[in-house]
Amino acid sequence: MHLNNNVTEFILLGLTQDPVRKKIVFATFLFFYLGTLFGNLLIIVTIKTSQALQSPMYFFLFYLSLSDTFFSTSTAPRMIGDALLRKTTISFIECMIQLFSSHFFGCLEIFILILMAVDRYVAICKPLHYMTIMSHRVCGLLVAMAWMGSCVHSSTQTFLLLSLPFCGPNVMDHYFCDLQPLLKLACSDTYVINLLLVSNSGAICTVSFVMLMFSYVVILHSLRNHSAEGRRKALSTCISHIIVVILFFGPCIFIYTCPATTFPMDKMIAVFYTIGTPLLNPLIYTLRNAEVKNAMRKLWSKKLISDDER
Numbered sequence: 001m002h003l004n005n006n007v008t009e010f011i012l013l014g015l016t017q018d019p020v021r022k023k024i025v026f027a028t029f030l031f032f033y034l035g036t037l038f039g040n041l042l043i044i045v046t047i048k049t050s051q052a053l054q055s056p057m058y059f060f061l062f063y064l065s066l067s068d069t070f071f072s073t074s075t076a077p078r079m080i081g082d083a084l085l086r087k088t089t090i091s092f093i094e095c096m097i098q099l100f101s102s103h104f105f106g107c108l109e110i111f112i113l114i115l116m117a118v119d120r121y122v123a124i125c126k127p128l129h130y131m132t133i134m135s136h137r138v139c140g141l142l143v144a145m146a147w148m149g150s151c152v153h154s155s156t157q158t159f160l161l162l163s164l165p166f167c168g169p170n171v172m173d174h175y176f177c178d179l180q181p182l183l184k185l186a187c188s189d190t191y192v193i194n195l196l197l198v199s200n201s202g203a204i205c206t207v208s209f210v211m212l213m214f215s216y217v218v219i220l221h222s223l224r225n226h227s228a229e230g231r232r233k234a235l236s237t238c239i240s241h242i243i244v245v246i247l248f249f250g251p252c253i254f255i256y257t258c259p260a261t262t263f264p265m266d267k268m269i270a271v272f273y274t275i276g277t278p279l280l281n282p283l284i285y286t287l288r289n290a291e292v293k294n295a296m297r298k299l300w301s302k303k304l305i306s307d308d309e310r
Contacts (some may be wrong), residue, residue: 007166009089010185014082014175015267026083032275033076039282040065042296050295056119056134057237058292061285063143064112068278071105073174074098077273083176092166095177096158102176103154103201104275106252110144110208113245117215118142120241124234125222156200160193174267176274180255201256209249216242240288248277 043065047053047080075098082088090098116214122133157179174181179197183190219238223231251273255266286292 006168006172006251007092007185009091010177011093011171011176012082012088012090013171013173014079014088017269022083029076029083029275030080032279033072035131036076036275036279036282037069037070038285039279040069042287043282043292046292046295047229047297049299052291053295054138056117057123059136059139060112060116060119060143061292063146064109064116064285065282067105067112068281071102071109072275072278074105079175079275090177095182096162098177099161099179099182100154100158102178104150105155106273107150107204108146109248110204111149112143113241113248114208114212115139115142116144116241117212117219117245120234120238121215121219124219124226124238128132135156153200153204157197160196164188164190164193174270176270178269178270180266184251198256198291202253205249205252205256209245209253212245212249214244230244236288240284243284244277245282248273251277291303 014022016022036228044062047058047062076099078090123130126133130222161179161182164183165188166185167187169185169187172181172185183197185196186193216238220235223304228235251269254269255273270275286296
């Protein structure tokens with residue numbers, strides 16, 4: 001770890017420097033972020049309070065909503081606040097915390113999506129053994145492993161970056177601290193470190209995406225043996241999962257597998273998966289899932305009844 005860093009803070013250029021556009025950025029992303037919080041917290045509360053949503057699928061959906069909430073919180077509030085300021089700076093330590101947390105919760109989301117695919121595979125391809133394979137204990141262990149794996153991934157990324165010296169340039173053309181913009185500011189040859197970082201993030205994204213798509217092909221193929229009603233229900237769930245996987249992994253793979261040259265559109269792509277996907281996930285899962293919608297209706301009617309009694 002380098003102690004000869006002269007840089008104590010970074011200047012973030014954000015999405016735009018234009019004062020009018022900054023106001024638009026503030027209003028738009030405040031709306032998106034509040035929508036993300038509302039949607040994901042609604043799913044979290046619904047799953048926790050509903051007896052009908054106690055299956056492993058909803059257990060994993062609970063953690064997906066949790067990781068979505070924290071993932072967007074690692075970047076969005078600061079970006080929204082910075083849109084109101086003329087000059088935006090972030091301390092070196094804060095920058096490293098943001099890098100760690102965004103990679104931790106982003107990686108957790110990837111692992112949870114894999115667990116959701118495993119759950120669907122077992123439910124559709126091994127229905128008779130479903131409750132024994134996906135027991136509460138097994139699901140708890142799988143989620144604990146996902147948390148540990150995310151911690152190893154984000155710690156590796158952060159320590160690799162901390163091994164680089166930052167001795168002068170500190171203007172970052174981005175709205176949050178991420179790998180590629182930080183690598184551009186390091187005062188040494190970053191080729192090897194970049195290779196390690198890209199192979200870490202890029203490999204997790206690409207391998208996970210290929211695994212997920214392959215598992216859904218296997219699942220969809222096995223649906224031929226099911227009844228029309230069973231096929232329709234399973235297809236609806238799987239399509240929701242596939243949409244989420246493509247929306248999340250597409251931008252991730254683009255950013256973390258391309259070389260260290262940062263394109264201006266990188267920022268817009270990053271916006272999509274750090275703020276857009278966490279907002280879309282609750283919409284996709286609730287709009288396409290009758291059980292979640294019914295549980296939300298019950299929760300709402302319970303709340304209205306208790307309000308009336310008061």
